[in-house]
Amino acid sequence: MSTDTLLDALHQRLGQRGLLRDPEDMTRYTVDWAGERLGQPLAVARPASTDEVAETLRLCRQHGVAVSPQGGHSGLVAGALPAADGGELVISLERMDRVRDIDPINFSMTVDAGCILDNVKQAAAEHDCDFPLSLGAQGSCQIGGNIATNAGGLNVLRYGMMRELVLGLEVVLADGRIWHGLKALHKDNRGYPLQQLLLGSEGTLGIVTGAVLKLSPRATQSRTALLGLPSVEAVIALYGLARRDCSDLLSAFELIPRRCLELAMEATPTLNDPLDDAYPWYVLMEVAASGPLDLGAMLEHLLEQGMERELVLDGALAASDTQGQQLWQFRESMLEGQRRYGEHLRTDVSVPISRIPDVVERASTAIMAASPDCEIIAYGHVGDGNLHVNVLPPRGMADADKHDHLHELEALLFEVVDEVGGSISAEHGIGRTKQAAYLARLSPLERELADGIKTLFDPEHGLNPGRILPQS
Numbered sequence: 411m412s413t414d415t416l417l418d419a420l421h422q423r424l425g426q427r428g429l430l431r432d433p434e435d436m437t438r439y440t441v442d443w444a445g446e447r448l449g450q451p452l453a454v455a456r457p458a459s460t461d462e463v464a465e466t467l468r469l470c471r472q473h474g475v476a477v478s479p480q481g482g483h484s485g486l487v488a489g490a491l492p493a494a495d496g497g498e499l500v501i502s503l504e505r506m507d508r509v510r511d512i513d514p515i516n517f518s519m520t521v522d523a524g525c526i527l528d529n530v531k532q533a534a535a536e537h538d539c540d541f542p543l544s545l546g547a548q549g550s551c552q553i554g555g556n557i558a559t560n561a562g563g564l565n566v567l568r569y570g571m572m573r574e575l576v577l578g579l580e581v582v583l584a585d586g587r588i589w590h591g592l593k594a595l596h597k598d599n600r601g602y603p604l605q606q607l608l609l610g611s612e613g614t615l616g617i618v619t620g621a622v623l624k625l626s627p628r629a630t631q632s633r634t635a636l637l638g639l640p641s642v643e644a645v646i647a648l649y650g651l652a653r654r655d656c657s658d659l660l661s662a663f664e665l666i667p668r669r670c671l672e673l674a675m676e677a678t679p680t681l682n683d684p685l686d687d688a689y690p691w692y693v694l695m696e697v698a699a700s701g702p703l704d705l706g707a708m709l710e711h712l713l714e715q716g717m718e719r720e721l722v723l724d725g726a727l728a729a730s731d732t733q734g735q736q737l738w739q740f741r742e743s744m745l746e747g748q749r750r751y752g753e754h755l756r757t758d759v760s761v762p763i764s765r766i767p768d769v770v771e772r773a774s775t776a777i778m779a780a781s782p783d784c785e786i787i788a789y790g791h792v793g794d795g796n797l798h799v800n801v802l803p804p805r806g807m808a809d810a811d812k813h814d815h816l817h818e819l820e821a822l823l824f825e826v827v828d829e830v831g832g833s834i835s836a837e838h839g840i841g842r843t844k845q846a847a848y849l850a851r852l853s854p855l856e857r858e859l860a861d862g863i864k865t866l867f868d869p870e871h872g873l874n875p876g877r878i879l880p881q882s
Contacts, residue, residue: 416473417453420499423465427505430454439500442491443484443547445749446843449494451478458505460580460588460619467617468586470499476872477501479613481555482526484547486756489612489841489877490555498875503554506619509533517625518577518594523554523618530623539625542569542661546742554618560610562837564741567793568661569626571837572609579605580620584868594622607863612839613874615867632661632698633705634734635713637725638689642767644721645693648712649763649792651721655712656697659705663792664694664741665766670789673747674740681739685724693792694741696734748787748800753809755801755816759827760836763795769826773799776822781815796836799823821847840878848878 421429430436431453439454441447452475457463470477478498480490492498503524510520514537521530527541527548534541545551545563555561557579562571569575578593591605608615639645645665652660668688675681697705709727716722728734748754761769770788777786783804790797801819803812824834824847840848852860864871864879875881 413452413473413475416469416475416499419469420453420455420466423469424455424457424462428456428458428462430456436500438483439480439502440492441483442488443486446488446491448488448491448842450496451492451498451500452496454500454502456502456505460506460582463501463503463506463582463617463619464586464588466499466501467582467584471585471870471872474870474872475499476875477617478874479503479554479558479617481524481552481558482547482550484545484551484555485559485841486758486838487835487841487843489559489839489843489874491842493876501617503552503617503619510620512537512539513594514539514625516594516596517627518622519625520578520592520594520620520622521553522620523552523557525553527551527553527556534625535628538628540628541575541623542626543572543575544662546745553621553623557609557618557621558611558613559839560837562791562794562796564662564664564791566791566796566837567663568658573606575624576605576609576621577624578622579608579618581605581608581616581618583616584870584873588619589616592620592622596624607867610839612841612877614864614878615873617873627700629698630700631703631705632696632731632734633709634694634696634728634737635709635725636684636737636740637693637695637713637716638685638687638723639691639693639721640689640723642691642770645691645792646764646766647719648693648716648721651715651719652695652712653793655715656708659697659699659703659708660695660793661698662694662696664789665792665797666692666694666741666744666789667787668692669785669787670744670747671740673787674743675747677747677750678739678743681736681743684726684737684740687724689723694737744789748802751802753812753816754803755820757797757799757801757820757823758836758838759797759799759823759832759834761795761797761827761830761832763792765830765832766790766792766795766797769797769830769832770799773823773826776826777801777819780822781819784819794836795832842877845876845878845880849880
């Protein structure tokens with residue numbers, strides 16, 4: 411059967427708004443946040459319901475056409491981009507954006523997978539609750555994509571990754587059957603936790619169409635501090651103090667080098683240097699709580715201890731929520747500052763927290779030895795051991811040479827990560843970009859199990875083929 415027959419059937423089922431076929435209309439579905447672009451899709455299906463997703467998958471299976479589920483285009487590993495051969499149908503869930511239900515007593519909410527994260531957070535806040543996932547892309551990323559990549563972000567330290575924030579899922583399988591798993595249970599110990607297989611599967615096992623999310627009480631107060639420190643070792647020592655003194659009230663603890671502040675101020679000229687002097691390293695931290703707690707006194711006590719032990723050299727404590735948001739603007743703007751330098755190496759590794767200083771030093775030494783004129787920017791979420799050791803290529807390097815050069819530097823970083831028992835992907839996933847490195851580190855048994863799971867859920871390998879595992 412021809413693809414024209416498939417597209418005509420999809421048009422009849424999804425309607426004019428539900429199927430895009432004009433190349434110009436499909437342009438924005440061919441690029442992600444990182445600027446990666448692979449190919450043009452066969453078409454873009456935009457179903458408005460779970461039943462329409464199911465019918466789309468049934469039709470694609472009948473016609474032997476592979477599909478690529480897509481969320482908010484904020485991925486960084488080319489996992490949701492259409493294949494270069496133009497044969498994949500992109501399925502965008504952007505029209506499925508309903509908040510189906512909020513239960514503030516059960517601290518849960520049920521949403522469509524196409525809901526934008528920011529909108530979910532606002533809806534929860536209206537019921538005096540909080541959905542704590544916090545990402546720089548939360549104004550555009552979608553819940554389905556967050557689930558498919560097991561998103562992390564700034565608050566993993568306190569609330570965990572997406573895997574800990576999902577109670578139930580609704581999923582359309584490769585053959586169009588619908589798995590109705592929208593349970594709002596905080597405890598459910600019945601056999602195999604099937605939903606956990608879908609979390610982080612990057613659309614290769616099924617398409618998530620709905621989710622029950624776990625909410626938290628909305629914090630009535632928060633305090634933010636930006637601290638200047640002499641070394642990464644001092645940052646980790648301060649983290650140990652903060653984790654004990656602030657306990658579960660500590661929601662974020664970010665490692666930031668001086669260069670990142672400079673990049674933030676380059677990208678956002680309204681930002682001013684937050685401290686009187688410049689320091690090699692900074693910590694951006696936040697504590698949050700509900701109830702009559704003096705968070706300001708808690709942070710001041712921590713700062714005093716840090717100074718007494720010569721871990722902290724200076725600091726700024728936000729006196730209001732507005733000032734706290736201004737400090738967090740440095741964290742967001744420094745990413746845009748890196749993008750302004752064009753193609754560069756973006757990494758996302760996980761290491762034991764205690765080994766962060768060692769990894770930063772060893773990786774920096776190895777990378778600088780191989781590329782003395784590059785610039786290393788290492789930052790990350792200290793509380794969960796997630797480092798981003800990014801590299802700006804040497805100025806003046808030809809664009810044609812950058813990709814291979816940066817790939818060689820990434821391999822040096824991965825060697826250091828392997829030596830400390832770390833992971834080459836902390837929160838961005840595998841997609842296409844990290845597939846070779848991922849496969850090289852799988853044991854034969856792990857590969858056998860991974861292949862078995864893929865074959866069970868998607869025997870014809872029509873769901874996001876070539877992502878995570880190679881296309882069969």
